[in-house]
Amino acid sequence: MNELIIVLDFGGQYNQLIARRIRENNVYCEIHPNDISLEKIKELNPKGIILTGGPNSVYKEDSPLCDKKIFELGIPILGICYGAQLMAYLFGGKVSTAPTSEYGRTKVFTDGNSKLFANVRSSTICWMSHTDYVEEAPKDFKVTSHTKTCPVASMEKDNLYAVQFHPEVMHTQEGDTMLTNFIKNICNCKGDWIMHDFAEATIQQMKQKIGSGKVLCALSGGVDSSVAAVMLSRAIGKQLICVFVDTGLLRKNEADEVERIFGQNSNYDLNFIKVDAKDRFLKKLKGVTDPESKRKIIGAEFIRVFEEEAKKIGKVDYLVQGTIYPDIIESGHGKSAVIKSHHNVGGLPEHVDFKEIIEPLKLLFKDEVRKVGIDLGLPNYLVSKQPFPGPGLGIRIIGEVTKEKVALVQEADWIFRDEIENAGINLSQYFAALTNMRSVGVMGDERTYDHAIALRAVITSDFMTAETAKIPWEILEKVTRRIVNEVKGVNRVFYDCTGKPPGTIEFE
Template identity: 45%
Template sequence: MEPLFHALHRHHELIAVLDFGSQYSHLIARRLREEGIYSELLPYSVSVEALRALQPRGVILSGGPASVYAEGAPHVQRQLFELPVPMLGICYGLQEMAYQLGGSVEAGTKMEFGRAQMRLLSSVQSDHMYRQVWEGVPDVFSVWMSHGDAMTRLPPGFVDLAATDNCPHAVVAYAPTANGTADAAGASTLPPAALRIGLQFHPEVTHTEHGARILANFCRHLCGCRGDWSMEAYVAEAMQAVQQQVGVSGVVVGAVSGGVDSTVAAVLLSKAIGARFHALFVDNGLLRQDEVDEVMQRLSGRLGVNLRCVDASSRFLQALQGVTDPEQKRKVIGRTFIEVFDAEARRVQAQYLLQGTLYPDVIESVSHKGPSATIKTHHNVGGLPAQMQLQLIEPLRYLFKDEVRQLGRVLGVPAESVGRHPFPGPGLAIRILGDVTPHRLAVLRAADAIFLEELRAADLYHCVGQAFAVLLPCKAVGVMGDCRTYEEVIALRAVETTDYMTADWYPIPYAVLKRMANRIVNEVRGVNRVVYDITSKPPATIEWE
């Protein structure tokens, strides 16, 4: 059964983003939501009938790594372009529009990656159909390009609106005569009223000047969106959806870890159904140092959540014995979580299970031909047994991380909880590469605690989006006290990000790194080497597993 919260499009003006696999696709949806416009990422293969049923105000075709003319390239149904809503094609989306509507796309003579100077043509200022897209945008501005193919012939009825030195068709739009247009064979193409615009550059990335403004202008001026998406409005909608799903007597057991996502979800459920929500905090033996006491005090003591702690650490560690593959770890942990929740649900006679699944979890866990491949299975998305005894409630499923933090503020969650770094559901198991044992957990806990303590001491904790230590599956030779050692290696990871779909490594000052490394090798028995991870996402993920 599709989660009730998928019906958000019924409450808000929707812009549908069709995903062709670009690493930037999710950013399109985020940029629009930041402008107060609800947007949802859908696979390019969504049927025209299903898309029509959603009644979007507009459709955006994302970029993608394929070539439209290649065998097996992802294509939308031709009937999509007959929908009576404005459409915007970005990079591959522009080329798909050209390919489907009678233009030509070929391998470019010169690839264009990185910054380029965009020049709006003089016709833009006089074209009443599209000039509002450029409201507040100068005639020349810097954009981010990422393409090897290029449009070589415009589709019938399309005109150029902007160009770069290397791309004469950098922005194109459908500008028909009063009688519409016809292709070379005399067949009709698009109706005169169709609003179709294509951008060869990526407006969704921060490297493009005025990119967010261009996207917002498209939605507001061409699609007629007012911008009715906010966390203040969402609180009432989400609470009403919970109440409708569980009814007047339904009981919910909560998957609570103490992290931002589960905390916000738990507070939301508490406000929605009161005592019928039973929060369960599972000590799986994979938590950070002093985590159990801190979570109980914060959620139960300060936020008043009805919280019960279950010690299942030995059960989890036993299930993880000999498991080293990261995907298998996640599935084992997810399965064990559900078994524990099932037992608790029977105790309180619950019918529903709350999970703090986020939109990035869904995007990264669901793979389809063409768009983004499965990066990793999230334990609360892909690790669920086929025959689970509880129905899922996922009120955050279509929210990005920054939106969850906003929601927490609206709900009155304290700043220290809202600003807390994410901690993965599988816990330290996916930060220990290789075997998960009590000894290795103790080593990682101690190193991680020092790392976070020094980050806070240097007033850097809130400068990064996520920071943690990783225990590597290898040992290194060292010398301590004039003696040879052969001991564990700790990797430190700190990234700055807003959406956790992309991230840059954070440049911790050398003096701080030196102090961290010195403390770890001196205070954590069994560690003789510390390294710092300076890889961004992509190509890496934030977590190591």
């Protein structure tokens, strides 16, 4: 069995990021609820445990706790932010509201005598995000770092470690070193888990689970659903029926591209069905402006389409979706707060014709999905395709979705992507969105009152945090000129300079 680190979820938004950082050290990691039983932890037999951050105050009556007996198992434990405060609280330390809250990049001073800070500078920049703090460390705990306003930025006792900051985020300059120290030097993990093993094990698990059953796959043509489809194809071959729904909310020419890759002349061992549902989705979205409502309407309609296709095909036992880890965390599964709902997260409708949903990628991050895709032999251009949300352009059109607006944003988006590709700029995700504002302009000596397009481009390694891409001005100028000149109905273009957080990568 692979070495395992488990992460106990106390509701922080960086929880999945912690797991990803562990896996970067080639150590398998799973996330479990904070109230997991002691017996289950013993059964999992982890090499280490990490307690995550969270939005609660540990001293309040309804705040999430964990079984204190986990600290008696002899397993190394690292508490992060709320997890650090919880450790201090359970061992009799004093946790209270900080006189000065710390948010963002903060200088932390270490004492140089902790295994956790081996090869870490005595003064290092860490990412803080807390209102409460450990005012007094518990008896027998040694304070190993501090900031100007936080007396206990980290503490430890035996194999128990706690840090007030977030080593998992990229803004903590030496966070990778700290986590590697915990995994390799404290938990003594060898780091022999590789993505190929995970993919092959998942394929075999699906083969055993499905048996002779029929499987319906929600194929969008994006990276996630494509990799999921090929994994299922490897597991069960022609038992897999891939249904591609043309919602009318896809990027320009994308429906034709998906059919070309997976259709009749495909190299993949699967069945492919294309459903033209453009009018159906537009009708459902008529008059709807709230982003959450649009997401839920699109998600529900997706399922209804699959129900209908399943009835045409005959008995279908399973529905496959390309859900990945960030989808789950942002939809509020576990203890974390809901940021936005994802159409492929949340289970089946009340009257469903499928037995169960299969999500082979639900434990993977985007970069890990790409690695699996390459390992399975998918073409690079498909695996490297930038993310596209399940609800499609429905959430890149602010306000009501109409056929005319879809056509407008498709053209603007195509121009933006064309110019970025021609310039050879490497970006994680970039697209055009249609704002819900109209403004006065002058074109051909005539007054116009037309739409405004917003351009969005980010750099990220994990899609949990992101920075705005610094696209050269001459490229933005060219894109703007082309959009205004070539897309009828647009007279103004903006560039979004907001990172994540505080924004999300998508607009809605």
